[in-house]
Amino acid sequence: MLIESYDLKIEVSDHSAEVFEYEAIAHLPVDVREVLPYLNATLKSGTYYTDGPVFSWRLNDHKVGFWYDRIAADHLDSRDQAKEVIDHLVKIVNDIWDKREEIEPDTVTHKNLQPLELYRLLPKTNCKLCGESSCFNFGLKLAAGMTELKECRPLFEDITLTDNLKQLEFLLSTKRPLL
Numbered sequence: 001m002l003i004e005s006y007d008l009k010i011e012v013s014d015h016s017a018e019v020f021e022y023e024a025i026a027h028l029p030v031d032v033r034e035v036l037p038y039l040n041a042t043l044k045s046g047t048y049y050t051d052g053p054v055f056s057w058r059l060n061d062h063k064v065g066f067w068y069d070r071i072a073a074d075h076l077d078s079r080d081q082a083k084e085v086i087d088h089l090v091k092i093v094n095d096i097w098d099k100r101e102e103i104e105p106d107t108v109t110h111k112n113l114q115p116l117e118l119y120r121l122l123p124k125t126n127c128k129l130c131g132e133s134s135c136f137n138f139g140l141k142l143a144a145g146m147t148e149l150k151e152c153r154p155l156f157e158d159i160t161l162t163d164n165l166k167q168l169e170f171l172l173s174t175k176r177p178l179l
């Protein structure tokens with residue numbers, strides 16, 4: 001097991017004057033930088049930055065950061081939830097580290113898909129053939145990985161949209177879903 005213990009600090013967040021919430025930092029007794037590329041390879045919606053290094057991720061509503069010496073999470077309702085979330089994150093790190101022999105580490109900083117960059121390449125006719133009420137909603141779902149490009153039939157049938165289709169396919173194959 002990589003992380004056997006940690007020193008937990010829980011503080012009231014000053015991010016919002018309207019909502020009372022906590023943020024938590026688990027200070028680690030071991031250097032975990034080696035696990036970060038394995039997190040990047042496994043937790044596909046996160047982003048790895050060599051500067052730091054840090055792996056930034058989202059767990060439900062919580063923004064999460066994994067550094068070499070600490071793990072942090074925000075938007076926590078209570079101290080109990082803070083402990084629960086941090087325990088869960090530590091378990092994720094330990095589980096991935098235990099399976100590292102089966103994982104190809106990834107040190108690339110993958111960018112996330114942005115709904116607007118997808119929307120601007122869609123037909124923008126709001127024909128609803130994809131089952132969505134508008135092209136914008138389709139773009140939102142596409143960016144979140146909740147639908148597939150093939151659901152937009154006009155893109156494949158209208159030859160004036162061939163370039164757009166290629167650009168969309170490129171974006172979807174090189175960027176990660178936005179959670």
Ligand code: SF4
Pocket residue numbers: 122123124125126127128129130131132133134135136138139151152153154155
């Ligand atoms: S099928 Fe394509 S063009 Fe029609 S609403 Fe959906 S995204 Fe827009």
